[in-house]
Amino acid sequence: MSVREQLVALAKLGRVDASTQELDRELKEIPKEVDGLRESVAVLEELLSKERNQLEQAQKLGEQHDATLKEAADALSRAKAKSAKAKNAREAEAVERELEVTRRTIKEREAEREKLTAAIEQVRISLAQHEQEFGGLKEVLAQKSAEADARMAVLNAQRTEALSGRDALLPAIPRDILNRYDAIRGRRLTGVAEVRDGICQGCRMAVRPMQYIVIQREEGVERCAHCQRYLYWGPWLKDDEAALEAGESSPATPDEEP
Numbered sequence: 001m002s003v004r005e006q007l008v009a010l011a012k013l014g015r016v017d018a019s020t021q022e023l024d025r026e027l028k029e030i031p032k033e034v035d036g037l038r039e040s041v042a043v044l045e046e047l048l049s050k051e052r053n054q055l056e057q058a059q060k061l062g063e064q065h066d067a068t069l070k071e072a073a074d075a076l077s078r079a080k081a082k083s084a085k086a087k088n089a090r091e092a093e094a095v096e097r098e099l100e101v102t103r104r105t106i107k108e109r110e111a112e113r114e115k116l117t118a119a120i121e122q123v124r125i126s127l128a129q130h131e132q133e134f135g136g137l138k139e140v141l142a143q144k145s146a147e148a149d150a151r152m153a154v155l156n157a158q159r160t161e162a163l164s165g166r167d168a169l170l171p172a173i174p175r176d177i178l179n180r181y182d183a184i185r186g187r188r189l190t191g192v193a194e195v196r197d198g199i200c201q202g203c204r205m206a207v208r209p210m211q212y213i214v215i216q217r218e219e220g221v222e223r224c225a226h227c228q229r230y231l232y233w234g235p236w237l238k239d240d241e242a243a244l245e246a247g248e249s250s251p252a253t254p255d256e257e258p
Contacts, residue, residue, distance in 0.1 A: 009172035
């Protein structure tokens, strides 16, 4: 392969790769939105789990308070019965102290139970709200996931079509040039650029005059000293495309007919 043929193939390869850049960017970005939603669903699901656990523990504590209150009420009833059976002032005074302690215990337990009941209600309200949000977010996730899958299928089809002729260009490009082209493209998105009027169209910097002459004379493969991209002369690609169009549109000669 001549220098010109190598660089024309490389320029075409650059065009093919450039045509997929936006597709690749969108293919990379689409999953991020869905992943963000999945993360939000997971966070909310964890919060719901914690709130359900809190509600369960609070309800158990409420049952314990109810049992304590019942025991205190039973103790109060027994103390009242003992008060009625007191035989003297000392016994009556002792029973009265017992009654006072029991009443105070019941009052404290009732206050604690009221606070606990209010806390349980708040947890229930929060849990119901978060369950509603969770259900809505899961629906949004399912919708966005389906939309993302459909969009990515379209983009992948477009990408496959855009890359359809890429493999046919590779045999014309030496392996070392191709490897270096891929490395440059990884850093600068494009690994090849047109040189026009002595200016690299990739970085807009002037190339050395001798380089420009070498490129135009097809004497060697040159790279921009500033951005390291491979350089090709624009008219080569235009001539190649014009020849291709002429070949496709011209009528077949008798020798070409089957």
